[in-house]
Amino acid sequence: MRIISVAGKKDSGKTSLSCRIIEELSNRNYKVASIKHSHHKMQMDHEGTDTYKHTMAGSQFTVGIGTRTYFNINESLSLERLLFLIKLMDEPDFVVIEGFKNYNYPKFSTSPDLDDEYTIEVVDAKNLSDEDVKVLVDKAERYGYDLLPTLYTKDCGYNDANSIAKAIINDELTYDDNKQAELSLSVDGNVIGLNEFVDDFIKNTIMGMLKSIKLKNTVYLILTIYKYLLIKRRSKFNGS
Numbered sequence: 227m228r229i230i231s232v233a234g235k236k237d238s239g240k241t242s243l244s245c246r247i248i249e250e251l252s253n254r255n256y257k258v259a260s261i262k263h264s265h266h267k268m269q270m271d272h273e274g275t276d277t278y279k280h281t282m283a284g285s286q287f288t289v290g291i292g293t294r295t296y297f298n299i300n301e302s303l304s305l306e307r308l309l310f311l312i313k314l315m316d317e318p319d320f321v322v323i324e325g326f327k328n329y330n331y332p333k334f335s336t337s338p339d340l341d342d343e344y345t346i347e348v349v350d351a352k353n354l355s356d357e358d359v360k361v362l363v364d365k366a367e368r369y370g371y372d373l374l375p376t377l378y379t380k381d382c383g384y385n386d387a388n389s390i391a392k393a394i395i396n397d398e399l400t401y402d403d404n405k406q407a408e409l410s411l412s413v414d415g416n417v418i419g420l421n422e423f424v425d426d427f428i429k430n431t432i433m434g435m436l437k438s439i440k441l442k443n444t445v446y447l448i449l450t451i452y453k454y455l456l457i458k459r460r461s462k463f464n465g466s
Contacts, residue, residue, distance in 0.1 A: 227313050227317065227318060227319065227320070227321060227372050227373075227403070228319065228320050228321075228366070228367075228370030228371060228372065228401070228403070229309065229320070229321045229323065229331045229332075229370055229371065229372065229373070230247070230320065230321075230322055230323070230331070230332055230333070230334070230366040230369075230370045231322070231323040231324070231326055231329065231331045231332065231333040231334070232244045232247065232322065232323070232324045232325075232333065232334050232336065232351075233324075233325065233326060233327045233333045233334075233335055233336070233337075233340055234335055234336030234337040234340055234351070235336070235337040235339075235340070238336035238337050238351060238352075239336050239350075239351025239352045240324050240325060240336050240351065241262075241324060242351060242352070243334065243336060243349070243351040243354070243359075244260065244262075244322055244324040246354070246359045247322055247334075247359065247362060247363055247366065248260060248322050250359055250360060250363040251319075251320050251322070251363060251366070254363070256318075256319040256320050257316075257317075257318045257319045257320075258318055258319065258320045258321075258322060259312050259316060259318040259320070259321045259322075260321065260322045260323070260324070261305070261308055261309075261312075261321065261322075261323040261324070261326075262323075262324050262325060263305075263323070263324065263325030263326050264325060271288070271290070271296075271298050275290075277289075277290040277298065281298055281300065286299070286300045286301070287299050287300070304415075305323070305326055305329055306373060306374070306375065306416075306417050307412075307415055307417070309321060309323075309373050309417075310373060310410060310412050310417050313372075313373065313410055314410060320366070320370065327340060329344075330344055330374055330388060330391055331344060331371075331374065331391075332344055332345075332346050332366075332369040332370055332371070332391075332394075332395055333345050333346065334346055334347055334348075334349055334362060335347070335348045335349070336348075336349060336350075336351040343392060343395070344391070344392075344395060346365050346366075346369055346395065347362065347365065349362070369394060369395055369401075370401070371390075371391060371394055371401040372401075372403065372406055373410075373417055374387045374388070374391060375387055375417045375418065375419040376406060376407060376410070376417065376419045376420070377390040377391060377406070377419070378390070378405075378406055378407060378419065378420070378421050378422065379399060379405070380405075380422070381399065384399065387419060407419075407420040407421070407422070407424075407425035408425055408429060409425050409428055409429055411428075
């Protein structure tokens with residue numbers, strides 16, 4: 227999964243540029259997800275629907291399933307948590323995020339005064355041709371990378387995720403999704419990065435456990451782990 231962002235001031239063309247990038251990525255046969263950030267309260271459900279009634283009754287996490295599926299969570303999740311959940315549920319090729327100014331992901335800026343070390347290019351979003359957008363998407367393919375905490379490389383001199391991210395943007399490293407950890411891990415809402423050794427150790431341990439027990443016991447093991455996680459989650463909310 228690769229992440230690219232579009233940031234800028236209000237009315238600078240962020241949404242139109244985001245849509246054009248999404249369209250061009252889709253034309254290149256990538257599976258694309260997107261996140262929109264707003265400082266205003268966003269409501270995807272509306273008064274009168276059954277799911278709205280569930281939320282008003284006190285449901286903290288409401289899911290609507292029909293020809294589409296949507297989630298209504300009664301809290302503001304961090305960007306890293308959202309990216310992790312998107313990767314876990316849908317495994318897109320690209321995630322386009324709009325409106326997050328201060329995160330360490332490669333970005334196209336639609337405002338001249340928003341130009342930091344993670345900015346790929348400052349653009350006039352309202353005056354871009356179709357060819358200009360294609361060039362931007364070429365750069366998204368080149369500089370986009372996965373969740374920041376999960377970045378890993380064997381190359382000497384890059385010992386933390388931020389250093390790796392900056393090296394990719396500065397053309398000192400080439401991001402290769404096939405060389406990243408196969409497992410995604412999150413503990414108490416925090417995304418945990420894995421190097422090659424830890425990734426292989428966890429993967430081989432779990433697969434070894436599953437191969438050594440019968441199907442009935444496998445289901446029991448999964449349910450036991452799930453029950454434990456629920457208890458731990460409830461304990462956290464109850465303050466114990």
